[in-house]
Amino acid sequence: MYLSSFTFTVALLPALLLCYYLVPAKGRGAVLLVASLLVYGWGSPARLLYLAACICYDYGVGLLLEHWQEKKALSTGLLAFSAIVQAGAMTAIRMVAAGGTMYPFGIAIYTLHGLGYLIGIYRGRYKAAARFGVLALYLAFFPALFAGPLMNYQEFTDQLEDRRCNVIQLGDGLALFIRGLAEKVVLADTFGYMYRELRQTGTLSMLTAWLTTLSFSLYLYFELFGYSEMARGLGRAFGFDLPRNFSQPFFCTSITAFMQSWNITLLLWFQTNFRYFLFGPHPRRRWQKYLALVLTWILIGAWYGTAPQFALWGLTIGLLVTLDQTVLTPLFGKRWLPGLAVTGILLQFAWVLFYADDLGEVGAVWRAMLGLGSGFVDQTGLYFFTSYIALLLLGLYIATDQFRNIAERLSATAVGRFIESWQPVLHGLLLVFCIASMLYGERMTGLWLHI
Amino acid sequence: MKQSKHARRMVLVILLIYLVLVGGTAASFRADAFPRPTWRSVLNGSWCTQFERYLNEDIGFHDVLFRIKSRTDLFIGEKMIQGVYVTDDRLLEKLYAEEAPAPESLADPVNAFCAETGLPTYLVLVPSASEVYRGDLPANAVSDEQSSRIQQIYSATASGVRCIDAYQILYTHKDSYIYYRTDTHWTSYGAYLVYRSVIQKLGFTPTPYERYVIRHMTTSFRGDLYAKTLYDDVKPDLLDRYSNEDGAKITSVTAYDADGDAADRGTVLYRESALSTQDMYRYYLGTPCDKLVIRTDVESGRKLLLYKDDLADCMVPFLLEHYSEICIIDLARTGARYRAYADPSAYTQALFLCSMERWTDLW
Numbered sequence: 081m082y083l084s085s086f087t088f089t090v091a092l093l094p095a096l097l098l099c100y101y102l103v104p105a106k107g108r109g110a111v112l113l114v115a116s117l118l119v120y121g122w123g124s125p126a127r128l129l130y131l132a133a134c135i136c137y138d139y140g141v142g143l144l145l146e147h148w149q150e151k152k153a154l155s156t157g158l159l160a161f162s163a164i165v166q167a168g169a170m171t172a173i174r175m176v177a178a179g180g181t182m183y184p185f186g187i188a189i190y191t192l193h194g195l196g197y198l199i200g201i202y203r204g205r206y207k208a209a210a211r212f213g214v215l216a217l218y219l220a221f222f223p224a225l226f227a228g229p230l231m232n233y234q235e236f237t238d239q240l241e242d243r244r245c246n247v248i249q250l251g252d253g254l255a256l257f258i259r260g261l262a263e264k265v266v267l268a269d270t271f272g273y274m275y276r277e278l279r280q281t282g283t284l285s286m287l288t289a290w291l292t293t294l295s296f297s298l299y300l301y302f303e304l305f306g307y308s309e310m311a312r313g314l315g316r317a318f319g320f321d322l323p324r325n326f327s328q329p330f331f332c333t334s335i336t337a338f339m340q341s342w343n344i345t346l347l348l349w350f351q352t353n354f355r356y357f358l359f360g361p362h363p364r365r366r367w368q369k370y371l372a373l374v375l376t377w378i379l380i381g382a383w384y385g386t387a388p389q390f391a392l393w394g395l396t397i398g399l400l401v402t403l404d405q406t407v408l409t410p411l412f413g414k415r416w417l418p419g420l421a422v423t424g425i426l427l428q429f430a431w432v433l434f435y436a437d438d439l440g441e442v443g444a445v446w447r448a449m450l451g452l453g454s455g456f457v458d459q460t461g462l463y464f465f466t467s468y469i470a471l472l473l474l475g476l477y478i479a480t481d482q483f484r485n486i487a488e489r490l491s492a493t494a495v496g497r498f499i500e501s502w503q504p505v506l507h508g509l510l511l512v513f514c515i516a517s518m519l520y521g522e523r524m525t526g527l528w529l530h531i
Numbered sequence: 532m533k534q535s536k537h538a539r540r541m542v543l544v545i546l547l548i549y550l551v552l553v554g555g556t557a558a559s560f561r562a563d564a565f566p567r568p569t570w571r572s573v574l575n576g577s578w579c580t581q582f583e584r585y586l587n588e589d590i591g592f593h594d595v596l597f598r599i600k601s602r603t604d605l606f607i608g609e610k611m612i613q614g615v616y617v618t619d620d621r622l623l624e625k626l627y628a629e630e631a632p633a634p635e636s637l638a639d640p641v642n643a644f645c646a647e648t649g650l651p652t653y654l655v656l657v658p659s660a661s662e663v664y665r666g667d668l669p670a671n672a673v674s675d676e677q678s679s680r681i682q683q684i685y686s687a688t689a690s691g692v693r694c695i696d697a698y699q700i701l702y703t704h705k706d707s708y709i710y711y712r713t714d715t716h717w718t719s720y721g722a723y724l725v726y727r728s729v730i731q732k733l734g735f736t737p738t739p740y741e742r743y744v745i746r747h748m749t750t751s752f753r754g755d756l757y758a759k760t761l762y763d764d765v766k767p768d769l770l771d772r773y774s775n776e777d778g779a780k781i782t783s784v785t786a787y788d789a790d791g792d793a794a795d796r797g798t799v800l801y802r803e804s805a806l807s808t809q810d811m812y813r814y815y816l817g818t819p820c821d822k823l824v825i826r827t828d829v830e831s832g833r834k835l836l837l838y839k840d841d842l843a844d845c846m847v848p849f850l851l852e853h854y855s856e857i858c859i860i861d862l863a864r865t866g867a868r869y870r871a872y873a874d875p876s877a878y879t880q881a882l883f884l885c886s887m888e889r890w891t892d893l894w
Contacts, residue, residue: 513599
């Protein structure tokens with residue numbers, strides 16, 4: 081069951097929150113674990129089997145790694161074996177089960193959580209889980225299963241021990257959840273619908289190619305960002321403080337800034353757990369740094385999906401970051417406008433790699449974006465442009481996070497105070513609109529990516 | 532302190548919304564429709580799916596919520612609700628076939644029927660309102676073209692199959708009330724216009740329009756497009772009944788299900804009770820069935836085998852004027868098994884009358 085599903089929002093969420101706050105503090109961890117298993121197994125309880133196998137495996141291997149802390153050869157071998165087995169199993173399952181009802185969604189999240197947990201023990205950063213239930217909750221924690229954010233095991237357990245559940249946490253968490261839900265069901269689903277319709281028509285004028293790519297990039301951003309914000313909101317309502325996963329990746333003035341603001345916790349996971357094994361935490365030579373960067377982005381790309389184009393997208397981003405750090409940033413200096421334009425255009429071209437079926441399609445879309453396809457405008461492109469221009473502009477505006485900036489600037493004024501006092505009502509209306517949008521159904525998409 | 536007050540208000544507002552939703556849902560609770568969980572249905576996931584469907588359809592304030600979303604979409608520039616284009620005068624469904632079958636494959640069933648039975652065979656493919664009123668679609672709206680597809684299928688039919696161009700007839704009369712504004716079907720008048728050409732091809736003289744007494748059975752018909760969009764700015768439709776006092780009298784109506792079990796429906800074609808349901812179009816032929824045999828007091832001895840979808844329902848009363856028996860096979864229900872329902876050698880003519888959209892989906 082997705083966090084953005086109608087059933088979750090109107091039935092399970094209120095029931096779960098009620099249960100969580102009614103149960104004594106001691107039992108809340110158990111409520112969370114049961115809720116996580118319920119959400120995960122909803123509609124296909126068989127899905128729980130692989131998750132349970134991962135939890136058992138990581139629990140056992142974690143204890144062994146701790147036990148073999150002094151025997152580096154043994155523990156290194158076991159860690160390498162575990163990494164290969166888990167990454168291999170994840171890839172195989174994603175390839176075989178993708179799109180089916182049995183697909184264990186969240187597999188890419190809890191595999192990384194599990195591997196990160198084992199690497200942390202191997203490196204002596206923390207001890208293996210003493211209680212099986214704590215590790216089970218860490219791996220199965222349902223708010224983060226859909227698109228992250230990824231969490232460090234130590235941070236999670238610290239918060240689990242010391243979480244505060246009060247009306248402030250609950251109110252703030254619900255507000256954050258509603259905003260994330262709106263980003264998903266109002267914006268992402270509409271952009272996703274627009275992208276699907278544009279792609280189905282087959283005509284490729286310059287306008288249609290740009291609209292397809294722009295709607296896809298906005299769809300992907302709001303899909304991942306929406307789920308991440310919902311996760312943070314739920315986390316806060318349950319007393320956790322999950323990290324922010326995106327930080328205005330649209331309108332970056334450099335590719336490096338984009339890299340640092342797109343799926344932040346994923347990049348951090350690879351920096352912490354992968355680059356460490358390549359050249360250590362701080363590569364000494366420049367070529368080592370860029371090689372590590374490109375390899376990291378290939379893996380990040382591959383994390384999004386098993387098809388080769390995802391790795392190719394990752395490779396492209398890695399190379400663009402290298403180009404940015406070696407050529408573009410020194411060239412543009414402090415002039416932000418050329419940086420913004422070049423970054424925006426390069427990223428839009430790169431997104432084509434993400435959604436195209438094959439290199440032939442990539443070439444066709446790129447040609448069309450450059451005006452070398454089927455003319456400059458066509459009927460489909462014009463229809464969607466005229467129908468959705470307002471929403472596209474709104475989406476781009478929201479993606480810049482200007483709303484928050486304006487709210488902060490206004491907060492000292494009478495208008496700001498008035499808006500702030502009406503925040504609960506505004507959030508209530510937004511929740512009603514989200515429920516209406518979910519009921520509408522047609523445009524609902526599950527997570528398009530098989531994460 | 533301020534933050535606490537703010538958060539408390541947030542929780543209260545959201546709690547209130549949930550309470551209202553729960554209250555509305557409880558008020559309209561349908562115990563008979565609520566899925567009962569069993570171990571098996573829970574474990575195989577089917578109960579979850581049924582529960583989700585129930586919740587989606589029976590949530591409190593369903594229609595209000597639906598309208599909030601659709602009206603907002605229209606406000607920001609969208610011209611479509613749930614795959615239906617909204618215009619000032621009518622609702623028009625978007626025609627879209629991801630991979631349209633080759634015209635030859637769409638002509639094959641009727642070609643094979645004609646070749647194997649040797650029966651004089653006629654084909655009428657009726658375009659959707661979206662095709663006839665293409666000019667009324669929102670600017671740059673995308674919708675598949677049907678008229679040329681119909682011509683391609685007609686060109687692919689064998690020489691023994693006679694085709695009737697319904698598109699030209701309907702397009703010529705597009706300023707008349709030939710399609711419902713809120714439904715995908717044509718009106719009785721649209722059906723009558725095409726009937727005039729069809730019956731001539733079948734070898735009869737059409738009953739003149741003046742002979743009919745037309746009664747508006749309802750002036751508040753809101754059809755399937757309305758049910759899909761809940762958009763009530765378009766005027767409701769009229770559902771007409773054409774009666775010819777001097778025409779043929781029905782002597783029996785028998786419905787057959789997929790197993791061949793018969794149900795006698797007396798001598799009444801129309802179902803008044805349908806007018807008090809959501810699906811008023813069922814007024815014409817009643818509850819859908821696989822096969823419907825209608826006998827009349829016409830003594831010509833001519834019998835018609837009619838393969839149709841529900842678009843043809845309001846044309847049947849016109850056709851009955853000329854035949855002593857019409858055997859109606861509902862292609863939408865029988866699918867590719869349509870040949871198993873009747874022995875063609877017992878009939879004098881066969882007519883395939885179907886909407887273009889259904890015809891494409893069928894084969």
